[in-house]
Amino acid sequence: KNEVEQSPQNLTAQEGEFITINCSYSVGISALHWLQQHPGGGIVSLFMLSSGKKKHGRLIATINIQEKHSSLHITASHPRDSAVYICAVSGETSGSRLTFGEGTQLTVNP
Amino acid sequence: DAGVTQSPTHLIKTRGQQVTLRCSPKSGHDTVSWYQQALGQGPQFIFQYYEEEERQRGNFPDRFSGHQFPNYSSELNVNALLLGDSALYLCASSHLRGWGQPQHFGDGTRLSIL
Numbered sequence: 001k002n003e004v005e006q007s008p009q010n011l012t013a014q015e016g017e018f019i020t021i022n023c024s025y026s027v028g029i030s031a032l033h034w035l036q037q038h039p040g041g042g043i044v045s046l047f048m049l050s051s052g053k054k055k056h057g058r059l060i061a062t063i064n065i066q067e068k069h070s071s072l073h074i075t076a077s078h079p080r081d082s083a084v085y086i087c088a089v090s091g092e093t094s095g096s097r098l099t100f101g102e103g104t105q106l107t108v109n110p
Numbered sequence: 111d112a113g114v115t116q117s118p119t120h121l122i123k124t125r126g127q128q129v130t131l132r133c134s135p136k137s138g139h140d141t142v143s144w145y146q147q148a149l150g151q152g153p154q155f156i157f158q159y160y161e162e163e164e165r166q167r168g169n170f171p172d173r174f175s176g177h178q179f180p181n182y183s184s185e186l187n188v189n190a191l192l193l194g195d196s197a198l199y200l201c202a203s204s205h206l207r208g209w210g211q212p213q214h215f216g217d218g219t220r221l222s223i224l
Contacts, residue, residue: 033212042217043200086152096208097166100152
């Protein structure tokens, strides 16, 4: 079993829909990261959080430390949101070393 | 302010050859981490360099080695290439080993082994 599990693996939505991607982890963490990867390969950090909730534009990330679970929400989705969204964790003792989930391929159709 | 730059962007090698990939960290960063991402998978940690020394290593064989230079740039070397080494190799940089910080990623080097 992977230390970081994401669901769903693939997600197709219509423009304007509310989207949720889930992440569960099984290890102690210092922080959880949500990242976005476009087809070219480059990865952009969206959020780093260790408790509660963060919001940036139409993106919201939440984390429940007790349940070892995080969600990434996208409100009013748009075709330009189409990308792979990856959850990763920094372990309690591993510094900035990241352990990644396998990613969620999101496609938003116009 | 230049971000993380990696070179080359694409590379084709044959089995048994050796390859060197390069990474320049974001300005102000002194720590470089390397990841391997196979097609359809999440990235896997290879190793991290700080103060010109390997500080952490993931579950990769000794064929994978690296180096960090005084200007904080880094190289990843892979010897005796196998078909399974075909992947996107990502470099990420941070400051002071990145405790409590998001990492900044380059666009990666796509390595194909024939």
